[in-house]
Amino acid sequence: MRAIRIHTYGDASVIREEDVPRPVPSRGDVLIKVAATSFNPSDVGLRRGLLRSVFPLDLPYTLGGEVAGTIVELGDRVDTVAVGDRVIGRLDTGGAAAEYVTAAADTVVAAPTAVPLPHAAALPIAGVTAWQAVFEHAGITTGQRVLVNGAGGGVGGFAVQLAKHAGAHVIATASPRSSEAVRQLGADQIVDYTALPLAAALDGPVDVILNFVVVGAQHAATLMSLVRPGGVVVSGTVALRATAGSPVTAVRFVARNDTSHLAALVKLVDAEAVRVDIAASRPLADLASVHRDAESGRIRGKTILVP
Template sequence: MRIHEYGDASVIRQDDVPRPVPGRGEVLIHVAATSFNPSEIGLRRGLLRTVSAPDLPFTLGAEVAGTVVEVGDGGHGLAVGDRVIGRVGGAAAEYVTARADTVVAAPTAIPLTHAAAIPVAGVTAWQAVFEHAGLTSGQRVLVNGAGGGVGGFAVQLAKHAGAHVVATASPRSAEAVSRFGADQIVDYTAIRLADAVDGPVDAILNLVVVDARQAAALARLVRPGGVVVSATAPVEVPTGSPVRAVRFVAPNDVGDLAALVRLVDAGTVRVDVAASRPLDELASVHRDAESGRIRGKIILVPSPGPSVV
Protein backbone atom coordinates (compact mmCIF):
# COMPACT_ATOMS: atom_id res chain seq x y z
CA MET A 1 0.00 0.00 0.00
CA ARG A 2 1.82 3.08 -1.29
CA ILE A 3 1.43 6.78 -1.86
CA HIS A 4 2.77 8.36 -5.05
CA GLU A 5 1.84 11.90 -4.01
CA TYR A 6 0.71 13.71 -0.88
CA GLY A 7 -2.98 14.28 -0.31
CA ASP A 8 -6.17 12.82 1.11
CA ALA A 9 -6.78 9.12 1.64
CA SER A 10 -7.48 8.60 -2.06
CA VAL A 11 -3.73 8.81 -2.78
CA ILE A 12 -3.20 5.41 -1.09
CA ARG A 13 -2.81 2.78 -3.80
CA GLN A 14 -2.31 -0.94 -3.89
CA ASP A 15 0.65 -1.69 -6.15
CA ASP A 16 2.20 -4.92 -7.39
CA VAL A 17 5.96 -4.63 -6.86
CA PRO A 18 8.88 -7.09 -6.95
CA ARG A 19 9.37 -9.16 -3.82
CA PRO A 20 12.19 -7.49 -1.87
CA VAL A 21 15.53 -9.19 -1.39
CA PRO A 22 17.27 -8.95 2.00
CA GLY A 23 20.66 -7.27 1.96
CA ARG A 24 23.57 -7.83 4.27
CA GLY A 25 22.43 -7.98 7.90
CA GLU A 26 18.77 -8.09 6.86
CA VAL A 27 15.95 -10.60 6.87
CA LEU A 28 12.90 -10.94 4.65
CA ILE A 29 9.65 -11.11 6.62
CA HIS A 30 6.38 -12.55 5.37
CA VAL A 31 3.95 -10.06 6.90
CA ALA A 32 1.20 -11.50 9.10
CA ALA A 33 -0.05 -8.02 9.95
CA THR A 34 0.91 -4.40 10.27
CA SER A 35 -1.07 -1.76 12.15
CA PHE A 36 -2.42 1.73 11.67
CA ASN A 37 -0.73 4.64 13.43
CA PRO A 38 -2.30 8.13 13.39
CA SER A 39 1.05 9.73 12.58
CA GLU A 40 0.79 8.24 9.09
CA ILE A 41 -2.07 10.63 8.35
CA GLY A 42 0.35 13.53 8.68
CA LEU A 43 2.91 11.71 6.59
CA ARG A 44 0.33 10.98 3.88
CA ARG A 45 -0.78 14.61 3.83
CA GLY A 46 2.82 15.82 3.55
CA LEU A 47 2.70 17.59 6.92
CA LEU A 48 5.89 15.87 8.10
CA ARG A 49 8.06 16.83 5.15
CA THR A 50 10.07 19.25 7.27
CA VAL A 51 11.17 16.42 9.58
CA SER A 52 10.76 13.35 7.38
CA ALA A 53 10.61 13.44 3.61
CA PRO A 54 10.59 9.88 2.25
CA ASP A 55 11.15 9.29 -1.43
CA LEU A 56 7.93 8.78 -3.38
CA PRO A 57 6.37 6.36 -4.05
CA PHE A 58 6.40 5.44 -0.37
CA THR A 59 5.10 2.24 1.23
CA LEU A 60 3.07 2.84 4.39
CA GLY A 61 3.17 0.77 7.57
CA ALA A 62 5.55 1.36 10.47
CA GLU A 63 5.42 -1.90 12.41
CA VAL A 64 5.29 -5.56 11.56
CA ALA A 65 4.48 -8.98 12.90
CA GLY A 66 5.48 -11.85 10.67
CA THR A 67 7.67 -14.83 9.88
CA VAL A 68 11.25 -14.77 8.63
CA VAL A 69 11.39 -16.44 5.22
CA GLU A 70 14.92 -15.50 4.12
CA VAL A 71 18.09 -14.41 5.92
CA GLY A 72 20.66 -12.23 4.17
CA ASP A 73 24.40 -12.48 4.67
CA GLY A 74 25.30 -11.41 8.18
CA GLY A 75 21.73 -11.66 9.44
CA HIS A 76 22.94 -13.41 12.56
CA GLY A 77 20.63 -14.48 15.35
CA LEU A 78 17.58 -15.19 13.20
CA ALA A 79 16.56 -18.19 11.14
CA VAL A 80 13.90 -19.02 8.58
CA GLY A 81 10.66 -19.74 10.43
CA ASP A 82 11.26 -17.35 13.32
CA ARG A 83 8.20 -15.30 14.26
CA VAL A 84 9.20 -11.69 14.88
CA ILE A 85 7.86 -8.22 15.54
CA GLY A 86 9.44 -4.82 15.20
CA ARG A 87 9.23 -1.23 14.10
CA VAL A 88 9.85 -1.60 10.39
CA GLY A 89 9.05 0.94 7.69
CA GLY A 90 7.16 -0.20 4.61
CA ALA A 91 5.30 -3.00 6.42
CA ALA A 92 1.97 -2.40 4.67
CA ALA A 93 2.83 -5.14 2.21
CA GLU A 94 3.01 -8.91 1.79
CA TYR A 95 6.77 -8.92 2.39
CA VAL A 96 9.18 -6.46 3.95
CA THR A 97 12.90 -6.47 4.66
CA ALA A 98 14.28 -5.42 8.03
CA ARG A 99 17.64 -5.25 9.73
CA ALA A 100 17.98 -8.35 11.83
CA ASP A 101 18.92 -6.30 14.88
CA THR A 102 15.70 -4.23 14.75
CA VAL A 103 13.23 -7.08 15.36
CA VAL A 104 12.64 -9.35 18.35
CA ALA A 105 10.91 -12.67 18.93
CA ALA A 106 7.13 -12.28 18.84
CA PRO A 107 5.11 -13.05 21.95
CA THR A 108 3.70 -16.58 22.05
CA ALA A 109 0.70 -15.87 24.28
CA ILE A 110 -1.28 -13.95 21.63
CA PRO A 111 -1.98 -14.43 17.92
CA LEU A 112 0.90 -13.29 15.72
CA THR A 113 -1.35 -10.84 13.89
CA HIS A 114 -2.29 -9.13 17.17
CA ALA A 115 1.40 -8.63 18.00
CA ALA A 116 1.55 -6.03 15.20
CA ALA A 117 -0.17 -3.66 17.64
CA ILE A 118 2.83 -3.62 20.00
CA PRO A 119 6.01 -2.07 18.54
CA VAL A 120 5.07 1.61 18.09
CA ALA A 121 2.33 2.13 20.70
CA GLY A 122 3.84 -0.22 23.26
CA VAL A 123 7.37 1.18 23.12
CA THR A 124 6.05 4.76 23.19
CA ALA A 125 4.09 3.95 26.34
CA TRP A 126 7.06 2.12 27.88
CA GLN A 127 9.35 5.11 27.41
CA ALA A 128 6.73 7.57 28.66
CA VAL A 129 6.10 5.56 31.85
CA PHE A 130 9.57 4.37 32.77
CA GLU A 131 12.11 6.66 31.09
CA HIS A 132 10.45 10.07 31.10
CA ALA A 133 7.94 9.96 33.96
CA GLY A 134 9.98 7.48 36.01
CA LEU A 135 6.85 6.20 37.73
CA THR A 136 7.28 4.27 40.95
CA SER A 137 4.98 2.51 43.38
CA GLY A 138 2.53 4.75 45.20
CA GLN A 139 2.66 7.66 42.77
CA ARG A 140 -0.40 9.18 41.12
CA VAL A 141 -0.46 9.56 37.34
CA LEU A 142 -2.97 11.00 34.92
CA VAL A 143 -3.06 9.31 31.50
CA ASN A 144 -4.65 11.86 29.18
CA GLY A 145 -5.93 9.95 26.18
CA ALA A 146 -6.13 6.46 27.64
CA GLY A 147 -8.55 5.22 24.98
CA GLY A 148 -5.96 5.25 22.20
CA GLY A 149 -3.40 2.62 21.28
CA VAL A 150 -0.59 4.18 23.33
CA GLY A 151 -2.98 4.94 26.19
CA GLY A 152 -4.00 1.34 26.69
CA PHE A 153 -0.40 0.28 27.11
CA ALA A 154 0.38 3.32 29.28
CA VAL A 155 -2.39 2.52 31.78
CA GLN A 156 -1.22 -1.08 32.12
CA LEU A 157 2.46 -0.21 32.44
CA ALA A 158 1.71 2.49 35.01
CA LYS A 159 -0.25 -0.06 37.06
CA HIS A 160 2.64 -2.49 36.67
CA ALA A 161 4.89 0.20 38.15
CA GLY A 162 2.55 0.40 41.15
CA ALA A 163 1.01 3.78 40.36
CA HIS A 164 -2.53 4.97 41.03
CA VAL A 165 -3.91 5.70 37.56
CA VAL A 166 -6.44 8.36 36.65
CA ALA A 167 -7.37 8.02 32.96
CA THR A 168 -9.35 10.19 30.56
CA ALA A 169 -11.55 8.35 28.08
CA SER A 170 -14.71 8.84 26.10
CA PRO A 171 -17.76 6.70 26.97
CA ARG A 172 -17.01 4.32 24.08
CA SER A 173 -13.48 3.70 25.40
CA ALA A 174 -14.26 3.59 29.12
CA GLU A 175 -14.91 -0.15 29.33
CA ALA A 176 -11.59 -1.04 27.71
CA VAL A 177 -9.69 1.42 29.88
CA SER A 178 -11.33 -0.08 32.96
CA ARG A 179 -10.16 -3.56 31.90
CA PHE A 180 -6.63 -2.20 31.70
CA GLY A 181 -6.81 -1.41 35.41
CA ALA A 182 -7.38 2.35 35.64
CA ASP A 183 -8.35 3.35 39.18
CA GLN A 184 -10.46 6.30 38.04
CA ILE A 185 -11.86 7.10 34.60
CA VAL A 186 -12.77 10.66 33.69
CA ASP A 187 -15.23 11.23 30.85
CA TYR A 188 -13.54 14.22 29.28
CA THR A 189 -16.63 14.86 27.13
CA ALA A 190 -18.75 15.58 30.20
CA ILE A 191 -16.52 16.99 32.96
CA ARG A 192 -13.47 19.20 33.34
CA LEU A 193 -10.34 17.46 34.53
CA ALA A 194 -9.82 20.11 37.19
CA ASP A 195 -13.19 19.17 38.69
CA ALA A 196 -12.62 15.41 38.47
CA VAL A 197 -9.05 14.89 39.65
CA ASP A 198 -8.92 14.72 43.44
CA GLY A 199 -5.67 16.39 44.41
CA PRO A 200 -2.40 16.88 42.50
CA VAL A 201 -0.75 14.09 40.53
CA ASP A 202 2.94 13.23 40.34
CA ALA A 203 2.92 12.93 36.57
CA ILE A 204 0.76 13.41 33.51
CA LEU A 205 1.19 11.33 30.37
CA ASN A 206 -0.33 13.42 27.61
CA LEU A 207 -1.21 11.36 24.54
CA VAL A 208 -3.55 13.75 22.74
CA VAL A 209 -3.06 17.04 20.93
CA VAL A 210 -3.78 19.96 23.25
CA ASP A 211 -3.79 23.71 22.70
CA ALA A 212 -2.00 26.23 24.91
CA ARG A 213 -5.01 26.71 27.20
CA GLN A 214 -5.49 22.98 27.68
CA ALA A 215 -1.76 22.49 28.25
CA ALA A 216 -1.75 25.13 30.98
CA ALA A 217 -4.73 23.45 32.64
CA LEU A 218 -2.90 20.12 32.61
CA ALA A 219 0.23 21.61 34.18
CA ARG A 220 -1.84 23.01 37.06
CA LEU A 221 -2.84 19.47 38.03
CA VAL A 222 0.76 18.42 38.73
CA ARG A 223 2.39 18.78 42.14
CA PRO A 224 5.58 20.83 42.49
CA GLY A 225 8.48 18.68 41.34
CA GLY A 226 6.22 16.59 39.11
CA VAL A 227 6.35 16.18 35.36
CA VAL A 228 4.16 16.47 32.28
CA VAL A 229 5.28 14.01 29.60
CA SER A 230 3.82 14.56 26.15
CA ALA A 231 4.08 12.20 23.21
CA THR A 232 2.24 14.68 20.99
CA ALA A 233 2.61 18.46 20.96
CA PRO A 234 4.89 20.15 23.51
CA VAL A 235 3.19 21.17 26.76
CA GLU A 236 4.64 24.48 27.86
CA VAL A 237 4.91 25.42 31.53
CA PRO A 238 5.57 28.95 32.80
CA THR A 239 9.17 30.02 33.30
CA GLY A 240 10.21 29.19 36.83
CA SER A 241 7.44 26.65 37.27
CA PRO A 242 8.20 23.84 39.73
CA VAL A 243 6.68 21.44 37.18
CA ARG A 244 8.90 19.89 34.51
CA ALA A 245 7.67 19.36 30.95
CA VAL A 246 9.04 16.77 28.52
CA ARG A 247 8.03 16.21 24.94
CA PHE A 248 9.45 13.16 23.20
CA VAL A 249 9.28 11.08 20.05
CA ALA A 250 9.99 7.47 20.97
CA PRO A 251 13.08 6.06 19.25
CA ASN A 252 13.12 2.43 18.19
CA ASP A 253 14.54 0.43 21.10
CA VAL A 254 14.58 -3.35 20.77
CA GLY A 255 15.46 -3.72 24.45
CA ASP A 256 12.26 -1.93 25.45
CA LEU A 257 10.30 -3.98 22.92
CA ALA A 258 11.71 -7.28 24.17
CA ALA A 259 10.89 -6.32 27.78
CA LEU A 260 7.34 -5.51 26.74
CA VAL A 261 7.01 -8.86 24.95
CA ARG A 262 8.00 -10.61 28.18
CA LEU A 263 5.21 -8.81 30.04
CA VAL A 264 2.72 -9.79 27.34
CA ASP A 265 3.77 -13.44 27.59
CA ALA A 266 3.53 -13.27 31.38
CA GLY A 267 -0.04 -12.00 31.13
CA THR A 268 0.87 -8.70 32.80
CA VAL A 269 0.10 -6.62 29.72
CA ARG A 270 -2.86 -7.24 27.45
CA VAL A 271 -2.83 -6.36 23.76
CA ASP A 272 -6.13 -4.79 22.82
CA VAL A 273 -6.93 -4.98 19.12
CA ALA A 274 -10.01 -2.92 18.40
CA ALA A 275 -10.45 -4.31 14.88
CA SER A 276 -8.75 -6.35 12.20
CA ARG A 277 -9.09 -5.11 8.63
CA PRO A 278 -7.79 -6.36 5.28
CA LEU A 279 -4.69 -4.47 4.21
CA ASP A 280 -6.36 -3.26 1.02
CA GLU A 281 -8.81 -1.28 3.20
CA LEU A 282 -6.02 0.97 4.50
CA ALA A 283 -7.42 4.06 2.76
CA SER A 284 -10.78 3.44 4.44
CA VAL A 285 -9.03 3.12 7.82
CA HIS A 286 -7.37 6.51 7.23
CA ARG A 287 -10.78 8.04 6.48
CA ASP A 288 -12.31 6.48 9.59
CA ALA A 289 -9.47 7.83 11.73
CA GLU A 290 -9.80 11.34 10.32
CA SER A 291 -13.53 11.34 11.06
CA GLY A 292 -13.02 10.11 14.64
CA ARG A 293 -14.53 6.65 14.14
CA ILE A 294 -11.55 4.67 15.45
CA ARG A 295 -10.81 3.55 19.02
CA GLY A 296 -7.65 1.71 20.00
CA LYS A 297 -5.37 -0.20 17.67
CA ILE A 298 -6.37 -1.37 14.20
CA ILE A 299 -4.36 -4.17 12.65
CA LEU A 300 -4.22 -4.71 8.90
CA VAL A 301 -3.80 -8.18 7.45
CA PRO A 302 -2.57 -8.80 3.89
CA SER A 303 -4.99 -10.86 1.85
CA PRO A 304 -3.65 -14.32 1.01
CA GLY A 305 -2.63 -14.64 -2.59
CA PRO A 306 0.13 -15.69 -4.95
CA SER A 307 3.61 -14.38 -4.22
CA VAL A 308 4.82 -11.61 -6.51
CA VAL A 309 8.38 -12.16 -7.74
Protein backbone atom coordinates in the same frame (compact mmCIF):
# COMPACT_ATOMS: atom_id res chain seq x y z
CA MET B 1 3.21 -9.16 -4.39
CA ARG B 2 0.58 -6.69 -3.21
CA ALA B 3 1.70 -3.47 -1.49
CA ILE B 4 -0.12 -0.35 -0.33
CA ARG B 5 1.77 2.71 -1.54
CA ILE B 6 1.56 6.44 -2.05
CA HIS B 7 3.17 8.27 -4.97
CA THR B 8 2.49 11.76 -3.63
CA TYR B 9 1.41 13.46 -0.43
CA GLY B 10 -2.30 14.15 -0.10
CA ASP B 11 -5.64 12.94 1.22
CA ALA B 12 -6.55 9.28 1.61
CA SER B 13 -7.24 8.97 -2.12
CA VAL B 14 -3.48 8.88 -2.79
CA ILE B 15 -3.26 5.45 -1.12
CA ARG B 16 -3.09 2.74 -3.78
CA GLU B 17 -2.91 -1.05 -3.79
CA GLU B 18 -0.33 -2.13 -6.38
CA ASP B 19 1.59 -5.15 -7.61
CA VAL B 20 5.31 -4.72 -6.97
CA PRO B 21 8.31 -7.09 -7.04
CA ARG B 22 8.94 -9.05 -3.88
CA PRO B 23 11.94 -7.51 -2.08
CA VAL B 24 15.23 -9.36 -1.74
CA PRO B 25 17.09 -9.14 1.58
CA SER B 26 20.45 -7.37 1.44
CA ARG B 27 23.43 -8.15 3.65
CA GLY B 28 22.33 -8.04 7.30
CA ASP B 29 18.62 -8.09 6.39
CA VAL B 30 15.81 -10.61 6.64
CA LEU B 31 12.74 -11.11 4.47
CA ILE B 32 9.52 -11.27 6.48
CA LYS B 33 6.19 -12.68 5.35
CA VAL B 34 3.84 -10.14 6.88
CA ALA B 35 1.17 -11.43 9.25
CA ALA B 36 -0.03 -7.89 10.00
CA THR B 37 0.93 -4.27 10.21
CA SER B 38 -0.74 -1.67 12.40
CA PHE B 39 -2.27 1.76 11.91
CA ASN B 40 -0.94 4.69 13.97
CA PRO B 41 -2.41 8.21 14.07
CA SER B 42 0.94 9.60 12.92
CA ASP B 43 0.42 7.72 9.64
CA VAL B 44 -2.13 10.37 8.67
CA GLY B 45 0.40 13.17 9.10
CA LEU B 46 3.02 11.13 7.24
CA ARG B 47 0.67 10.58 4.30
CA ARG B 48 -0.42 14.23 4.20
CA GLY B 49 3.20 15.45 4.22
CA LEU B 50 2.93 17.17 7.59
CA LEU B 51 5.98 15.30 8.89
CA ARG B 52 8.20 15.69 5.83
CA SER B 53 10.66 17.98 7.66
CA VAL B 54 11.26 15.20 10.19
CA PHE B 55 10.49 12.06 8.15
CA PRO B 56 10.95 12.85 4.44
CA LEU B 57 9.67 10.02 2.26
CA ASP B 58 11.32 8.50 -0.78
CA LEU B 59 8.29 8.33 -3.09
CA PRO B 60 6.68 6.06 -4.10
CA TYR B 61 6.49 4.88 -0.51
CA THR B 62 5.05 1.68 0.91
CA LEU B 63 3.14 2.41 4.11
CA GLY B 64 3.39 0.41 7.33
CA GLY B 65 5.80 1.33 10.11
CA GLU B 66 5.56 -1.82 12.21
CA VAL B 67 5.39 -5.48 11.38
CA ALA B 68 4.58 -8.88 12.81
CA GLY B 69 5.47 -11.84 10.66
CA THR B 70 7.62 -14.86 9.93
CA ILE B 71 11.16 -14.80 8.55
CA VAL B 72 11.28 -16.63 5.21
CA GLU B 73 14.73 -15.68 3.91
CA LEU B 74 18.05 -14.44 5.28
CA GLY B 75 20.50 -12.02 3.73
CA ASP B 76 24.23 -12.57 3.96
CA ARG B 77 25.87 -12.45 7.39
CA VAL B 78 22.70 -12.95 9.39
CA ASP B 79 23.16 -15.39 12.25
CA THR B 80 21.03 -13.95 15.06
CA VAL B 81 17.70 -15.19 13.67
CA ALA B 82 16.59 -18.11 11.50
CA VAL B 83 14.07 -18.89 8.80
CA GLY B 84 10.77 -19.71 10.51
CA ASP B 85 11.27 -17.31 13.42
CA ARG B 86 8.19 -15.25 14.31
CA VAL B 87 9.27 -11.66 14.84
CA ILE B 88 8.04 -8.11 15.35
CA GLY B 89 9.71 -4.78 14.77
CA ARG B 90 9.45 -1.11 13.97
CA LEU B 91 10.39 -0.20 10.40
CA ASP B 92 11.62 3.38 10.24
CA THR B 93 11.53 3.29 6.43
CA GLY B 94 8.05 1.76 6.25
CA GLY B 95 7.17 -1.10 3.95
CA ALA B 96 5.04 -3.38 6.14
CA ALA B 97 1.76 -2.63 4.33
CA ALA B 98 2.59 -5.44 1.93
CA GLU B 99 2.75 -9.21 1.70
CA TYR B 100 6.52 -9.24 2.30
CA VAL B 101 9.00 -6.72 3.70
CA THR B 102 12.71 -6.65 4.41
CA ALA B 103 14.16 -5.43 7.70
CA ALA B 104 17.57 -5.27 9.29
CA ALA B 105 18.00 -8.38 11.42
CA ASP B 106 19.03 -6.28 14.43
CA THR B 107 15.75 -4.30 14.37
CA VAL B 108 13.43 -7.25 15.02
CA VAL B 109 12.80 -9.26 18.18
CA ALA B 110 11.02 -12.52 18.90
CA ALA B 111 7.25 -12.09 18.84
CA PRO B 112 5.25 -12.82 21.99
CA THR B 113 3.73 -16.28 22.16
CA ALA B 114 0.79 -15.33 24.38
CA VAL B 115 -1.11 -13.48 21.63
CA PRO B 116 -1.88 -14.26 17.99
CA LEU B 117 0.99 -13.18 15.76
CA PRO B 118 -1.04 -10.53 13.86
CA HIS B 119 -2.02 -8.88 17.15
CA ALA B 120 1.66 -8.40 18.03
CA ALA B 121 1.91 -5.80 15.24
CA ALA B 122 0.37 -3.36 17.73
CA LEU B 123 3.47 -3.39 19.96
CA PRO B 124 6.53 -1.88 18.21
CA ILE B 125 5.39 1.75 17.99
CA ALA B 126 2.51 2.27 20.44
CA GLY B 127 3.91 -0.08 23.07
CA VAL B 128 7.47 1.24 22.96
CA THR B 129 6.22 4.85 22.98
CA ALA B 130 4.27 4.11 26.15
CA TRP B 131 7.27 2.28 27.66
CA GLN B 132 9.58 5.23 27.12
CA ALA B 133 7.00 7.68 28.49
CA VAL B 134 6.38 5.66 31.66
CA PHE B 135 9.84 4.40 32.55
CA GLU B 136 12.35 6.63 30.79
CA HIS B 137 10.81 10.10 30.87
CA ALA B 138 8.36 10.00 33.80
CA GLY B 139 10.20 7.46 35.95
CA ILE B 140 6.92 6.31 37.48
CA THR B 141 7.22 4.51 40.82
CA THR B 142 4.98 2.79 43.32
CA GLY B 143 2.34 4.95 44.99
CA GLN B 144 2.35 7.83 42.53
CA ARG B 145 -0.86 9.30 41.18
CA VAL B 146 -0.67 9.26 37.39
CA LEU B 147 -3.10 10.83 34.94
CA VAL B 148 -3.07 9.32 31.44
CA ASN B 149 -4.63 11.83 29.06
CA GLY B 150 -5.85 10.03 25.95
CA ALA B 151 -6.08 6.55 27.44
CA GLY B 152 -8.50 5.40 24.74
CA GLY B 153 -5.78 5.47 22.07
CA GLY B 154 -3.25 2.76 21.35
CA VAL B 155 -0.35 4.44 23.18
CA GLY B 156 -2.57 5.52 26.06
CA GLY B 157 -3.90 2.00 26.58
CA PHE B 158 -0.39 0.62 26.93
CA ALA B 159 0.59 3.54 29.20
CA VAL B 160 -2.28 2.75 31.56
CA GLN B 161 -1.08 -0.83 31.90
CA LEU B 162 2.60 0.01 32.27
CA ALA B 163 1.95 2.72 34.87
CA LYS B 164 -0.22 0.26 36.78
CA HIS B 165 2.52 -2.37 36.49
CA ALA B 166 4.94 0.18 37.98
CA GLY B 167 2.68 0.46 41.03
CA ALA B 168 0.91 3.74 40.30
CA HIS B 169 -2.67 4.77 41.01
CA VAL B 170 -3.87 5.41 37.45
CA ILE B 171 -6.48 7.97 36.48
CA ALA B 172 -7.40 7.88 32.80
CA THR B 173 -9.31 10.23 30.53
CA ALA B 174 -11.50 8.47 28.00
CA SER B 175 -14.66 9.04 26.03
CA PRO B 176 -17.78 7.05 26.93
CA ARG B 177 -17.16 4.62 24.04
CA SER B 178 -13.66 3.85 25.34
CA SER B 179 -14.21 3.93 29.09
CA GLU B 180 -15.02 0.27 29.65
CA ALA B 181 -12.06 -0.89 27.56
CA VAL B 182 -9.73 1.43 29.50
CA ARG B 183 -11.12 0.19 32.81
CA GLN B 184 -10.38 -3.39 31.78
CA LEU B 185 -6.78 -2.36 31.14
CA GLY B 186 -6.43 -1.52 34.83
CA ALA B 187 -7.27 2.17 35.27
CA ASP B 188 -8.34 2.93 38.85
CA GLN B 189 -10.49 5.90 37.83
CA ILE B 190 -12.00 6.95 34.51
CA VAL B 191 -12.66 10.61 33.76
CA ASP B 192 -15.10 11.38 30.95
CA TYR B 193 -13.36 14.36 29.39
CA THR B 194 -16.47 15.11 27.32
CA ALA B 195 -18.58 15.84 30.40
CA LEU B 196 -16.43 17.18 33.23
CA PRO B 197 -13.61 19.67 33.71
CA LEU B 198 -10.63 17.57 34.69
CA ALA B 199 -9.94 19.49 37.88
CA ALA B 200 -13.45 18.77 39.16
CA ALA B 201 -12.96 15.02 38.76
CA LEU B 202 -9.63 14.72 40.56
CA ASP B 203 -9.25 14.34 44.29
CA GLY B 204 -6.21 16.57 44.56
CA PRO B 205 -3.16 17.01 42.34
CA VAL B 206 -1.33 14.23 40.53
CA ASP B 207 2.36 13.39 40.48
CA VAL B 208 2.60 12.66 36.76
CA ILE B 209 0.62 13.41 33.63
CA LEU B 210 1.18 11.35 30.50
CA ASN B 211 -0.34 13.18 27.54
CA PHE B 212 -1.05 11.42 24.25
CA VAL B 213 -3.52 13.79 22.60
CA VAL B 214 -3.11 17.07 20.76
CA VAL B 215 -4.34 19.82 23.09
CA GLY B 216 -4.81 23.53 22.65
CA ALA B 217 -3.23 26.23 24.78
CA GLN B 218 -6.14 26.47 27.21
CA HIS B 219 -6.31 22.73 27.85
CA ALA B 220 -2.52 22.57 28.12
CA ALA B 221 -2.61 25.20 30.87
CA THR B 222 -5.31 23.20 32.64
CA LEU B 223 -3.21 20.06 32.53
CA MET B 224 -0.17 21.85 33.95
CA SER B 225 -2.29 23.16 36.84
CA LEU B 226 -3.22 19.60 37.88
CA VAL B 227 0.34 18.56 38.73
CA ARG B 228 1.80 18.95 42.21
CA PRO B 229 4.97 20.99 42.70
CA GLY B 230 7.91 18.83 41.69
CA GLY B 231 5.72 16.69 39.44
CA VAL B 232 6.27 15.77 35.81
CA VAL B 233 4.27 16.20 32.60
CA VAL B 234 5.36 13.97 29.71
CA SER B 235 3.82 14.56 26.29
CA GLY B 236 4.16 12.40 23.24
CA THR B 237 2.34 14.95 21.09
CA VAL B 238 2.55 18.72 21.58
CA ALA B 239 4.96 20.45 23.94
CA LEU B 240 3.31 21.38 27.24
CA ARG B 241 5.38 24.19 28.66
CA ALA B 242 5.67 25.08 32.31
CA THR B 243 5.40 28.77 33.09
CA ALA B 244 8.52 30.63 34.20
CA GLY B 245 9.41 29.64 37.74
CA SER B 246 6.98 26.70 37.74
CA PRO B 247 8.04 23.76 39.93
CA VAL B 248 6.66 21.32 37.34
CA THR B 249 8.95 19.58 34.83
CA ALA B 250 7.57 19.37 31.28
CA VAL B 251 8.99 16.87 28.79
CA ARG B 252 8.01 16.45 25.17
CA PHE B 253 9.53 13.43 23.43
CA VAL B 254 9.56 11.51 20.17
CA ALA B 255 9.82 7.77 20.68
CA ARG B 256 12.90 6.11 19.23
CA ASN B 257 13.32 2.63 17.86
CA ASP B 258 14.75 0.57 20.74
CA THR B 259 14.70 -3.21 20.52
CA SER B 260 15.65 -3.61 24.18
CA HIS B 261 12.44 -1.82 25.19
CA LEU B 262 10.43 -3.86 22.69
CA ALA B 263 11.88 -7.13 23.98
CA ALA B 264 11.10 -6.12 27.58
CA LEU B 265 7.54 -5.33 26.55
CA VAL B 266 7.22 -8.74 24.88
CA LYS B 267 8.23 -10.38 28.17
CA LEU B 268 5.44 -8.53 29.98
CA VAL B 269 2.94 -9.62 27.35
CA ASP B 270 4.03 -13.25 27.68
CA ALA B 271 3.82 -12.95 31.47
CA GLU B 272 0.24 -11.65 31.00
CA ALA B 273 1.16 -8.44 32.79
CA VAL B 274 0.28 -6.42 29.68
CA ARG B 275 -2.62 -7.07 27.33
CA VAL B 276 -2.59 -6.35 23.62
CA ASP B 277 -5.98 -4.75 23.11
CA ILE B 278 -6.96 -4.86 19.43
CA ALA B 279 -9.98 -2.72 18.64
CA ALA B 280 -10.26 -3.89 15.03
CA SER B 281 -8.65 -6.24 12.54
CA ARG B 282 -9.16 -5.26 8.90
CA PRO B 283 -7.87 -6.40 5.51
CA LEU B 284 -4.80 -4.58 4.29
CA ALA B 285 -6.80 -3.43 1.26
CA ASP B 286 -8.93 -1.32 3.65
CA LEU B 287 -5.99 0.93 4.60
CA ALA B 288 -7.34 4.00 2.80
CA SER B 289 -10.67 3.56 4.58
CA VAL B 290 -8.87 3.25 7.91
CA HIS B 291 -7.15 6.58 7.23
CA ARG B 292 -10.53 8.18 6.46
CA ASP B 293 -12.05 6.71 9.60
CA ALA B 294 -9.16 8.06 11.68
CA GLU B 295 -9.58 11.55 10.25
CA SER B 296 -13.29 11.38 11.07
CA GLY B 297 -12.64 10.31 14.67
CA ARG B 298 -14.00 6.78 14.21
CA ILE B 299 -10.86 4.89 15.28
CA ARG B 300 -10.44 3.67 18.89
CA GLY B 301 -7.40 1.92 20.21
CA LYS B 302 -5.30 -0.18 17.85
CA THR B 303 -6.32 -1.32 14.38
CA ILE B 304 -4.26 -4.03 12.71
CA LEU B 305 -4.23 -4.69 8.98
CA VAL B 306 -3.82 -8.21 7.64
CA PRO B 307 -2.65 -9.01 4.07
